Amino acid sequence: MQMSERISGFQASPIRRLVPYANEAKRKNIKVYHLNIGQPDIQTPLQVLEAIRNYSKKIIAYGQSEGELELRQGLQTYYRSFGVEIALDDIMITTGGSEAILFSLMTLCDPGDEVIIPEPFYTNVGSFARSAMVNLVPVTSTMESGFALPPIESFEAKITERTRAILLCSPNNPTGYIFSGDEFALILDLAKRRDIFIIVDEVYREFCYDHHMFTSVLKYPEYAERVIVVDSFSKRYSMCGSRIGALVSRNHNVLEGAMKLAQARLCPPDIEQVAAIAALQTPIDYLQEVQKEYQKRRDFIVNGLRSIEGVKCTIPNGAFYLVAKLPVDDAENFAIYLLRDFNLNGETVMVAPAEGFYVTSGLGKQEIRIAYVLNTKDLERSLVCLEAALKSYPGRTI
Numbered sequence: 001m002q003m004s005e006r007i008s009g010f011q012a013s014p015i016r017r018l019v020p021y022a023n024e025a026k027r028k029n030i031k032v033y034h035l036n037i038g039q040p041d042i043q044t045p046l047q048v049l050e051a052i053r054n055y056s057k058k059i060i061a062y063g064q065s066e067g068e069l070e071l072r073q074g075l076q077t078y079y080r081s082f083g084v085e086i087a088l089d090d091i092m093i094t095t096g097g098s099e100a101i102l103f104s105l106m107t108l109c110d111p112g113d114e115v116i117i118p119e120p121f122y123t124n125v126g127s128f129a130r131s132a133m134v135n136l137v138p139v140t141s142t143m144e145s146g147f148a149l150p151p152i153e154s155f156e157a158k159i160t161e162r163t164r165a166i167l168l169c170s171p172n173n174p175t176g177y178i179f180s181g182d183e184f185a186l187i188l189d190l191a192k193r194r195d196i197f198i199i200v201d202e203v204y205r206e207f208c209y210d211h212h213m214f215t216s217v218l219k220y221p222e223y224a225e226r227v228i229v230v231d232s233f234s235k236r237y238s239m240c241g242s243r244i245g246a247l248v249s250r251n252h253n254v255l256e257g258a259m260k261l262a263q264a265r266l267c268p269p270d271i272e273q274v275a276a277i278a279a280l281q282t283p284i285d286y287l288q289e290v291q292k293e294y295q296k297r298r299d300f301i302v303n304g305l306r307s308i309e310g311v312k313c314t315i316p317n318g319a320f321y322l323v324a325k326l327p328v329d330d331a332e333n334f335a336i337y338l339l340r341d342f343n344l345n346g347e348t349v350m351v352a353p354a355e356g357f358y359v360t361s362g363l364g365k366q367e368i369r370i371a372y373v374l375n376t377k378d379l380e381r382s383l384v385c386l387e388a389a390l391k392s393y394p395g396r397t398i
């Protein structure tokens with residue numbers, strides 16, 4: 001029996017598809033340091049765990065399709081805390097930021113429509129686009145330019161009559177780049193001139209380092225009609241498994257359209273919404289501590305990687321990922337080698353090959369994405385393993 005053409009065209013996630021190799025290594029008692037996935041080792045705020053323990057409803061019932069009022073009110077207050085005024089009706093709770101991306105694409109696009117995206121990008125967007133039968137049209141950002149927004153002309157050149165939106169992520173997964181106010185101004189101006197939408201994934205909003213500041217695209221009310229923001233509780237409060245996110249837009253047609261999808265999937269998870277309400281009460285020093293911790297990890301991993309011969313990476317200004325270029329023939333083969341053929345005193349590392357973060361074929365072949373979500377001691381062990389594996393890997397290029 002045949003499966004759909006659509007599903008055959010999906011790529012298995014480059015973040016997760018090497019898991020069987022990792023499991024096999026673990027079966028042989030090899031310790032695997034997971035730098036492949038953005039799963040922080042940071043403690044979830046205690047009041048979130050308490051809220052789950054104290055969940056006292058007698059029936060876990062279906063809730064509102066747009067999410068519970070108290071949670072939307074909580075988010076409204078949270079957005080106000082960084083200067084964004086949003087009406088309650090403009091906030092829809094989703095099952096993770098993932099669902100907000102899918103709902104946005106499904107609401108804006110017909111099959112065959114196009115969304116322009118700077119590459120490398122969060123690889124799962126490729127799968128959401130495929131689900132919505134949308135073609136992602138890449139504009140390449142380069143390591144040489146620190147993965148900054150490519151020239152606006154290169155976006156304009158890609159606009160066709162099928163283009164419905166430009167999708168950005170800031171702070172960016174996988175590059176760590178934070179788009180500046182000036183860059184947003186250029187993109188928004190282009191969107192207005194060419195009458196398309198701007199979707200911005202802001203799930204790493206709190207993770208900005210050094211003097212770098214995050215700019216929310218919601219701060220440009222004059223472009224309100226063409227902006228959609230994707231949000232998530234997963235990383236901010238280290239509660240990835242709770243699956244709570246949000247879709248925010250001041251365009252009522254967008255919300256009305258997305259509501260049809262929201263009603264079809266009934267409601268976001270209830271217990272987790274209670275947990276998310278509690279998360280919004282998290283004291284600010286929790287987030288400040290987490291931010292400091294990630295900055296420390298970032299400095300550690302960047303210095304460590306740059307001291308390995310032949311390895312290149314930029315300094316990410318935000319989120320907790322970076323793209324590193326390795327002196328190898330094929331980063332996927334190297335990632336498999338790390339798990340299947342290598343260990344250093346019973347330890348190894350799992351990384352995500354970066355090719356799947358690009359649409360343009362051939363790009364990212366020598367690159368990996370690293371999620372620096374482990375403490376510095378584990379990062380140190382991971383770097384030692386990486387350096388040793390690069391020395392022994394038969395496909396080393398320099």
Ligand SMILES: Cc1ncc(COP(=O)(O)O)c(C=O)c1O
Pocket residue numbers: 038095096097098099122169173201203231232233234240243244245
């Ligand atoms: C940029 C980006 N957007 C969305 C998501 C998905 O978030 P959620 O767990 O809320 O579905 C991730 C997860 O890694 C991400 O990196």
